[in-house]
Amino acid sequence: AAGVIQSPRHLIKEKRETATLKCYPIPRHDTVYWYQQGPGQDPQFLISFYEKMQSDKGSIPDRFSAQQFSDYHSELNMSSLELGDSALYFCASSDSYEQYFGPGTRLTVT
Amino acid sequence: DAKTTQPNSMESNEEEPVHLPCNHSTISGTDYIHWYRQLPSQGPEYVIHGLTSNVNNRMASLAIAEDRKSSTLILHRATLRDAAVYYCILPFLSGGGADGLTFGKGTHLIIQP
Numbered sequence: 001a002a003g004v005i006q007s008p009r010h011l012i013k014e015k016r017e018t019a020t021l022k023c024y025p026i027p028r029h030d031t032v033y034w035y036q037q038g039p040g041q042d043p044q045f046l047i048s049f050y051e052k053m054q055s056d057k058g059s060i061p062d063r064f065s066a067q068q069f070s071d072y073h074s075e076l077n078m079s080s081l082e083l084g085d086s087a088l089y090f091c092a093s094s095d096s097y098e099q100y101f102g103p104g105t106r107l108t109v110t
Numbered sequence: 111d112a113k114t115t116q117p118n119s120m121e122s123n124e125e126e127p128v129h130l131p132c133n134h135s136t137i138s139g140t141d142y143i144h145w146y147r148q149l150p151s152q153g154p155e156y157v158i159h160g161l162t163s164n165v166n167n168r169m170a171s172l173a174i175a176e177d178r179k180s181s182t183l184i185l186h187r188a189t190l191r192d193a194a195v196y197y198c199i200l201p202f203l204s205g206g207g208a209d210g211l212t213f214g215k216g217t218h219l220i221i222q223p
Contacts (some may be wrong), residue, residue: 004153033210035154042197043154045210056209090153097142097203099211101153 002026004093004102012108013081021076021105025093031055032074033092033099034066043090049074081109114198119218122188130183130217132198143174143181144201146211147194154197154213157183193221 005024013019025032033056034046045058049068060066063081068074078085086109092099115133122128134143145157158165158172160181165172171184185192197216202209 035210042195042213042215043148043211045212048210058210092153097144097159097201098156099146099154100156104153 004091004100006089006091006102006105008105009103010106010108012110014110015081015083017081017109019078019081019107021078021089021091021107023074023076023091023093023102025072025074025091026095026100029093029095029100030072031094032068032072033094034060034074034076035090035092035101037088037090037104038084039087046076078107083109085109114200114214116196116198116214116217118215119220121220121222123222124190125187128185128188128192128219128221130185130196130198130219131180132182133180134198134200135179137178137200140203141178141200142203143172143178144199144211145170145172145183146197146199146213148197148216149191149194154211157196188219188221190221190223193219195219 007022031050033048035043037043046060047066048056052068064078066076088104090101090104092101142159144159146154148154158170160172173182195216195218197213
């Protein structure tokens, strides 16, 4: 079965640079969620989109923004990167109440 | 999301059943109980969910107390691949689906060979 695709899988950036993470949901899933998981921590919800509209917002920094496109893929844009942004970023998709997670993008900020 | 309480860790032997408890004493009448797990170096994985009745699927069973203030995830025959952090979550559900999940500390399940 098709799964959630995230790209890139690994990304290395320097402080103050920008990064864009992409998420391709499971076909026919209309909701996308973004989560951040720091080293040794539990996943933390950032933001979600339903039918291309923002539907829920968690602890997403103002430096981050996201959107969902007409083909339902989503992008998380991160600017003015800080060392503390180094983490695993997971995207999940859903067509009902269960969320299906991708493999994650590991972002390292140096 | 309503608050849940789980043991920090549990240990079991391979090929034995595992019962993972979760307390959710402030659960409301419309809260579904969801379980996710996260294997090492992987994204979280949906396991099972239920409202009032016990539920079974190919991965696990969910036993829900009659007063719904607690539930138990049951792995009938644990394998080494079941070693993971298990999260009990009561997501807020709206007409369009679930809001973002609030992952608590979860239970770190250790499986001994």
